[in-house]
Amino acid sequence: MDTTLTDNMSPARAIAITGSGGSGAVTAGQIMLSAVAKAGFYGLMTRSAGPQIRGGESAAMLRYGAQPVACMGDVFDILVGLDWKNIDRFIDEIPLDANSLILTDPETGPAPESLQPSGAKILEIPFKEYAGPVEGGRINMAAIGAAGAIAGLPLDALEAAVDDVLGDKGEPVVSSSRACIRAAWADTRAMTTMTLPAPAARDRWNISGNEASGLGAMRGGVRLVAAYPITPASEMLEWLAPRLKQAGGALLQAEDELASVNMIIGASFGGVPSLTATSGPGLSLMAEGLGLAVASETPVVVANVMRGGPSTGIPTKSEQSDLNLALYGFHGDAPHLVLAALDIRDCAFTTQWAVRLAEHLQTVAIVLTDQSLGQSRAVVDPPASFDGDYARITTGTPGDAYQRYAITADGVSPMAIPGTPDGMYTGDGLEHTPAGIPSSLNRDHAQQSEKRLRKLQDFDYGEHWAVQRGHGPACLLTWGSASGAVFEAAERLTAAGRPTRVVALRLLAPLRVDALREALAGAESVLVVEQNQSGQCFHYLRSHDVLPPHARFFGHAGPLALRPGEIIAELDEVN
Amino acid sequence: MPTAIATEAAPAPRAKDYKSGIKPVWCPGCGHFGALSAVTKALAYLQLRREEVAMISGIGCSSRLPAYIDSYGFHGVHGRALAVASGLKAARPDLTVLVAGGDGDGFSIGGNHFLHACRRNMDMTYIVMDNEVYGMTKGQASPTTAPEWDRSKLTPYGTGVPSFRPTEIALAAGASFIARGFSGDPSGLTKLLVEAIEHRGFSFVHVLSPCPTFRPEQKEWKQKVHPCRMDTTSNAAEAARLIQGDDGRATGLLYVEDLPVWQPRNEGQADMAKIEAEFRV
Numbered sequence: 038m039d040t041t042l043t044d045n046m047s048p049a050r051a052i053a054i055t056g057s058g059g060s061g062a063v064t065a066g067q068i069m070l071s072a073v074a075k076a077g078f079y080g081l082m083t084r085s086a087g088p089q090i091r092g093g094e095s096a097a098m099l100r101y102g103a104q105p106v107a108c109m110g111d112v113f114d115i116l117v118g119l120d121w122k123n124i125d126r127f128i129d130e131i132p133l134d135a136n137s138l139i140l141t142d143p144e145t146g147p148a149p150e151s152l153q154p155s156g157a158k159i160l161e162i163p164f165k166e167y168a169g170p171v172e173g174g175r176i177n178m179a180a181i182g183a184a185g186a187i188a189g190l191p192l193d194a195l196e197a198a199v200d201d202v203l204g205d206k207g208e209p210v211v212s213s214s215r216a217c218i219r220a221a222w223a224d225t226r227a228m229t230t231m232t233l234p235a236p237a238a239r240d241r242w243n244i245s246g247n248e249a250s251g252l253g254a255m256r257g258g259v260r261l262v263a264a265y266p267i268t269p270a271s272e273m274l275e276w277l278a279p280r281l282k283q284a285g286g287a288l289l290q291a292e293d294e295l296a297s298v299n300m301i302i303g304a305s306f307g308g309v310p311s312l313t314a315t316s317g318p319g320l321s322l323m324a325e326g327l328g329l330a331v332a333s334e335t336p337v338v339v340a341n342v343m344r345g346g347p348s349t350g351i352p353t354k355s356e357q358s359d360l361n362l363a364l365y366g367f368h369g370d371a372p373h374l375v376l377a378a379l380d381i382r383d384c385a386f387t388t389q390w391a392v393r394l395a396e397h398l399q400t401v402a403i404v405l406t407d408q409s410l411g412q413s414r415a416v417v418d419p420p421a422s423f424d425g426d427y428a429r430i431t432t433g434t435p436g437d438a439y440q441r442y443a444i445t446a447d448g449v450s451p452m453a454i455p456g457t458p459d460g461m462y463t464g465d466g467l468e469h470t471p472a473g474i475p476s477s478l479n480r481d482h483a484q485q486s487e488k489r490l491r492k493l494q495d496f497d498y499g500e501h502w503a504v505q506r507g508h509g510p511a512c513l514l515t516w517g518s519a520s521g522a523v524f525e526a527a528e529r530l531t532a533a534g535r536p537t538r539v540v541a542l543r544l545l546a547p548l549r550v551d552a553l554r555e556a557l558a559g560a561e562s563v564l565v566v567e568q569n570q571s572g573q574c575f576h577y578l579r580s581h582d583v584l585p586p587h588a589r590f591f592g593h594a595g596p597l598a599l600r601p602g603e604i605i606a607e608l609d610e611v612n
Numbered sequence: 613m614p615t616a617i618a619t620e621a622a623p624a625p626r627a628k629d630y631k632s633g634i635k636p637v638w639c640p641g642c643g644h645f646g647a648l649s650a651v652t653k654a655l656a657y658l659q660l661r662r663e664e665v666a667m668i669s670g671i672g673c674s675s676r677l678p679a680y681i682d683s684y685g686f687h688g689v690h691g692r693a694l695a696v697a698s699g700l701k702a703a704r705p706d707l708t709v710l711v712a713g714g715d716g717d718g719f720s721i722g723g724n725h726f727l728h729a730c731r732r733n734m735d736m737t738y739i740v741m742d743n744e745v746y747g748m749t750k751g752q753a754s755p756t757t758a759p760e761w762d763r764s765k766l767t768p769y770g771t772g773v774p775s776f777r778p779t780e781i782a783l784a785a786g787a788s789f790i791a792r793g794f795s796g797d798p799s800g801l802t803k804l805l806v807e808a809i810e811h812r813g814f815s816f817v818h819v820l821s822p823c824p825t826f827r828p829e830q831k832e833w834k835q836k837v838h839p840c841r842m843d844t845t846s847n848a849a850e851a852a853r854l855i856q857g858d859d860g861r862a863t864g865l866l867y868v869e870d871l872p873v874w875q876p877r878n879e880g881q882a883d884m885a886k887i888e889a890e891f892r893v
Contacts, residue, residue: 287876300699
C-alpha cells in the first residue's frame with residue numbers, strides 16, 4: 038500500500054541548507070522559517086551541527102505547510118549546498134529522492150557523488166554571482182532568494198524575515214542581505230515548481246522548544262531558577278535569566294548540578310515555585326537531591342532536555358533515552374511525577390502543567406523534552422495555557438498543634454511558609470513523624486510512605502495525561518518528541534484506508550493505568566514507538582501489565598529522528 | 613552581655629524560648645551542646661522573631677541542630693546545606709539564614725559549595741562545628757583530622773594527608789567574615805555569633821567542638837584554645853599572615869571586611885502578556 042503522498046498532494050515542503058563553518062546555514066534556516074511564517078504557513082526548523090565550539094559544519098532543516106508541522110518528513114524537496122565540504126556528515130539526516138532538487142553553485146564544484154544514488158536533480162545556481170556585486174553580500178542570502186523562488190515564497194516575506202532575524206545586526210547587514218535575496222529571487226523565479234497554497238494568515242508564534250519550556254515554567258509561576266550550563270538545555274536558561282528578573286524573580290548559576298537542585302529545594306521551601314533545567318548527566322547528579330525533595334515534600338521541577346547518551350554521549354543531538362533515569366533513578370521508594378512534552382508548542386503547556394502539579398502535590402516533577410524539541414524552532418498556534426487552579430496548599434495561621442506532615446485525606450499536608458508565625462518546622466530528608474520529628478519507627482515510615490504515594494496515585498489528573506487521536510484497530514502508542522512522526526504516520530495510514538489511533542503519553546508517572554487500558558481497548562495491534570535503543574517506555578508499560586500480549590516496540594537510538602515512513606514500513610512488515 | 617530590650621507587649625523571648633524541646637541525639641559531653649546553647653543565646657540577644665529565622669543543615673551529628681531550634685529549619689542531604697541556604701536566601705532575602713554543619717559535611721563532601729558560598733558572599737552565617745572526625749558514622753577521619761591520627765579502622769596507618777585549613781580557604785575564597793570560637797566557651801561563642809549574624813555578607817564561624825566519644829583527647833582543647841593574639845583586621849593580606857601562622861586553636865574574629873554581597877535584585881512585576889509578545893510572528 039502506498040501511503041507516501043505524491044508531490045502534488047503533499048501538504049508540506051522540506052528544505053535543507055548545509056554548509057561548513059561560517060557559511061551561515063543556520064541563519065539562512067532561521068530566515069526561511071520566519072519567511073514561511075510571514076507567508077501564512079506553519080513550520081519547523083531543526084538543526085544539526087558538528088561538535089565544534091564555534092564554526093564547523095552545520096545544517097538547517099525546514100519543513101512547512103498549511104497544517105502544523107511536528108516532525109521532519111521522509112524526504113527533502115530541496116537541498117541547498119552553500120558548499121559541499123562536509124555534506125557526508127549530514128547525508129543520513131537529509132534523505133532525498135528522484136523528485137528532490139539539489140541547488141549548487143558551479144563555482145563551489147560539483148555536488149558530491151554520495152548524493153547521486155538518490156536520483157535527485159541538480160540545479161546549478163550561481164549564488165556567488167548574485168552576492169558578489171553587493172557590498173557585504175553573502176551567498177547564504179543568495180541561496181535563500183533562490184530556494185525561496187523555487188518554492189514559490191513571496192519576495193516580501195523573505196525580505197521581511199531578514200528584518201526579523203538580522204535586525205539587531207544593523208542597517209548595512211539588513212540591506213545587503215535583502216539585496217542578495219532580491220537578485221537571486223528575481224533570476225530564479227522562472228524555475229518555480231514547488232509552490233504550496235498558503236493558508237490564511239492567523240496569529241502565529243515563532244518559538245523554540247527551550248523557549249516554550251521557559252515560558253511554560255513562568256506561566257506556571259516559577260520565579261526562581263538555579264542551574265548549571267549544559268547542552269542542549271542552556272538556551273532555556275538564557276531565555277529565562279532576563280525575563281525572570283523582569284517578572285520579579287531570579288536565575289542563579291550554580292557551581293554544579295548538586296548545587297542547582299538543592300538551591301531550588303531551598304527556594305521552594307521558602308515558598309517560591311522553583312525549577313532547574315539540565316540534560317541526562319546533570320539529572321544523574323541531581324538524583325540524591327530529588328530524593329530529598331520527595332521525602333521533605335518540597336515541590337520542585339526539573340526540565341530535562343535529553344541528548345544522546347550514556348555519559349557525554351552526543352550532546353548536540355537528540356535521543357529519548359533518559360526515561361529510565363527519570364522513572365527509576367531515585368533511591369528508596371520515591372513517588373514522583375514524570376511528564377513529557379509532545380512537540381515544541383506543547384513544551385509550554387506540559388511544563389506549566391508540571392509546575393502546577395508539583396506545587397499542588399508537593400512533589401518532584403521531571404519534564405522530559407529533548408534536543409530535537411529544545412533546539413528546534415517552529416511556527417505554531419499560540420501555545421495552550423493550563424487553566425486549572427492547582428495552588429500550593431499552605432497553612433493559614435496554624436494553631437499550636439501544627440503538623441507539617443499531617444496525615445490528610447488526600448495525602449497533601451498544608452505547608453507553612455517561613456515567616457508564618459507558629460508554623461515553625463524542620464523540613465527533613467530523614468523519615469519523620471507527622472510533626473516532622475526524625476523517626477525510624479516502622480509506623481512512621483509506613484504512614485509517610487503511604488501518604489507520599491497516595492497523594493500522587495489518587496489525584497485526578499483529568500484529560501491531559503495523554504493526547505489521543507483517531508480510532509481504529511491499529512494503535513500507535515508513543516511519548517514525547519516521537520509523537521510528531523507517529524501522528525503523521527497515523528494520518529497517512531488513516532487517509533489510505535487503514536484507520537489508526539494514536540495515544541501519546543504526556544504523563545508517564547504515575548501511569549494512568551485504567552485510562553490507558555481504556556484507550557487501548559479493542560486494539561488489534563499496538564506498536565510502542567520511541568527514539569531509544571531498548572524500548573524504555575515499552576518495558577515500563579509491560580511492567581504495569583497494561584499492554585496486550587501482541588504489543589511490540591519500534592524505535593531506534595538517536596541521533597537520527599524517527600520518520601513517519603519508517604513507522605508505516607514497520608507496520609506493513611507486520612501486517 | 614547587655615540585656616535585650618523588649619519591643620512588644622509580649623515578654624521578650626529568652627534563649628530557652630528558641631529551643632524546640634526535642635532531645636538531642638548527641639552523646640553526653642558532646643561539644644555541640646555548647647554550640648546549640650550559644651546559637652539560642654545569640655538569637656535571644658538579637659531578639660529575632662522565630663518565624664523569620666531559617667536554620668539549614670546537611671548530614672552529621674552537628675547537622676541535627678535545626679530540629680533543636682524553634683525556628684524554621686531544613687535538614688537536607690550530606691554536604692548540600694549551603695546550596696539549600698543559597699537558594700532560600702535568593703528567594704527570601706527577608707529571612708535570617710543560618711547554616712549549621714560539621715567538618716566532613718562542609719569541607720569534604722560539601723567542599724565545592726563552601727568555596728562558592730564564600731565567593732558569592734550572600735548574607736548568611738555558616739557555623740561549622742569541627743571535631744576533626746566523622747561522628748555519626750562512628751569515627752572516621754575527616755578533612756581536618758591530623759595526618760597521623762590512626763584510630764580509625766578505615767585509616768589504620770593515619771590518613772597521611774595534611775589537614776584542611778578552613779579559615780585559610782575561606783579567606784582565599786572570598787568570605788567577608790571569618791571567626792573561630794570554642795563550644796566550651798558558650799558566651800564567647802555567643803558574642804561571635806551575634807557579630808556574624810549582624811555582619812552583612814557570608815559569615816564563617818569555625819567552632820572547635822570536641823567529640824568525647826571518638827576523639828576523647830580533645831578534652832585538652834580547653835587548655836589549648838587561646839584568644840587570637842592580633843586585633844581583628846579588614847586587610848586580607850594581614851589576615852592571611854595571621855591565619856597562616858595560627859595553630860588552629862586561636863579564637864576570636866580573625867577577619868571582617870565589607871565586600872559586595874550577591875543578592876538578586878528583581879526589576880518589578882512585568883506581566884506575562886508583555887513577555888509573550890516577543891513570539892508573535
